[in-house]
Every structure is written in C-alpha cells, then in structure tokens.
Amino acid sequence: MSGQPLGLSLKVSWYLMKMRLTRREKFPLTMILEPLEKCNLACIGCGRIHEYEPVIDKLMTVEEAMRAVDDCDAPVVSIAGGEPTMHPQIGEIVAGIIERGKYVYLCTNALLFKKAFKVIPPSPKFSFVVHLDGLRETHDIAVDRKGVYDVAIKMIKEAKERGYRVCTNTTLYSGNQPVEYHELFAMLNDLGVEGMMVSPGFEYKEVADQPIFMQRQEAQNFFRRIFEGTKKGTRFYNNPLYRDFLQGKRDYECSQWSTPTYTVMGWRKPCYLLSTEGHAETFIELMDTTPWDKYGYGKDSRCDTCMMHCGYEGSAIMEAMSKPSVGWEMFKRTVLTKD
Ligand code: SF4
C-alpha cells in the first residue's frame, strides 16, 4: 500500500507531465540535500562519515542550500547527511524549502528529536524519516549503540502525537530473518507511520570489509520472503513497481540522474552512493558533464550490488510514464487496490 500523500502524488504527476511536454529526457525527481556530513552515531554500514572525514565539520549555509534547491527544482527534497538535526539552521532550511512549495523528507537517527520538534513545526509538506534497521537488538547493532532503538520508537510516538507526518527508512543487511521485518513493519503500521522505505545496504568501499552486504540474487530472494509475509495494508513509501524490482520480478536500468545529491562539497557525480567523478559546482554542470551511461548494473562492478531507491525507484516511475499499461498498473496498485 502506498504511503505517499495525495497532494504529493498530484504534484509529481503534474511535474512529470511538464517534463514530458518539454521533452526532457533526464530530470530530477527527488533531490538529496546534505547540509552537513557530521553525525552523532557511527553506524557499521555508513560510508558517509568516512568519505567526508576531511570536511566533517563543514556546514552548508542556508543560502547555499536554497540556491541548490532552486537550481535543481525537484518537487521533493530529502534532507540527509550526516545527521541533519545537528545543523544549527536546520529549521530555516526546512522552512525555506517548504516556502518553495516542495515536499521535504528529513532523515534522522532520532537522537536529537526534542531539538527537531522545537525548530521544525508540523506541516502537510514535511515528514520525518526515522532510521530503523530492525527490532531492538538488530537496530542497536546496526547503529553500534545500545538504546537508540528505544529513542527512535519514542520519537515516532511523540511525533505522531504532535501532528507530524512520520516515515521510516530501513536498510536490510545479510544475516537477519524475514520474520523480524514482518514484525517490525506490522508494529510501525500500528504506530501510524505513513510510509516505510526499504532497500538493501550498499557496499561502500569504505566499509566493504564487513560481511553484512547482500549480493543481488540474495537480496531479491530476501525481499520476496519479506513482502510475501508482510500483512496486507502495510504502508510502504516505495512505489509498487520498485518493490517488484527489489524482488527480481522486474528489471530496470539505473537512472541515478533522477536523484541528484548536493553536499557540502557540491553536487556528487554520478550519484548518492558513488563520487567517482568528484563534485560539480552547479546543477547544470552535474547534468551536462556526468557520463551517466557509464554506470549501473553490468557496466561498473561497484554497481553490481546496488538496488537502492536513488538509482531504481525513478526508473520505475519513468517506465510508468512512458508505457500506458504500466502507468495504469502503477495507478491501480497505488490508488485503487492499495497494493
Ligand atoms: S545515522 Fe546515518 S549518517 Fe549517521 S552514521 Fe548512521 S547511517 Fe551514517
């Protein structure tokens, strides 16, 4: 079942129609904004805090963030990092993006939730995305600190009581059992979480020595067992075609250009996960000079284990846009049957 608000679905549909009419082939759907790379955790699967170690104290200014949001002009902005709530001006950054009519998803590990509640008011265009990789033991191992799971659940409950929209983001690693995720998703559904995002962990070179990353076929089998055992009516944020892809029922080429990432060092080339080509100074430079076709499954060995939404969820939307039968299936499963 889709956990996206209707207003967002309409905004994205209108945006896609405009892109089609103007015959743009490559365009952003969701922009990822990283206003700092510093974090108050050191999760075992996180490449960010290692890769950006030399600039770990750097803060993006509000003006820099707004310029990037305006240049990119995607209808959705996902704020990540690092831990975004550690940024001293996170309230102004969120407010500035909402003022521009865009939907904001703020990814957080929950540790600073009381500060976040003070500086960010509830809005239909704003959602917290709470990081939750499993039930208590699994999550606390993934984030390498005891007690974080309990804080995350507390944040979800309090945020719902205060009128915030809340989503969750779960990264799946090797060695866990599907039944744990059946329990986790059922519990989050009962807590009123609007949309649950799922994807397998990406094997960043900085943490590749850890035996926690699934190969593609292993991940597909795992996702099939997870989705088959999940209760009907579970509100997943990811669209149903992308969920088919995760289970190996559909095949897509990567469309990393649909999810550009702006960091304290500029626009990452080519994607949220790899920065092979360094960073571009402007959005136009990113779009015009990145050799997009060099990357993706079967083209670059580092992409072989990647099934992340930043590369493939946009591909599912593009297919729905270009093939009427697939577009109808997406509409039916998202709106009518609430698959
Ligand atoms: S909370 Fe996020 S940014 Fe921080 S260490 Fe964990 S994965 Fe990395």
Ligand code: SF4
């Ligand atoms: S498959 Fe796409 S999104 Fe994934 S790492 Fe490669 S270029 Fe990036």
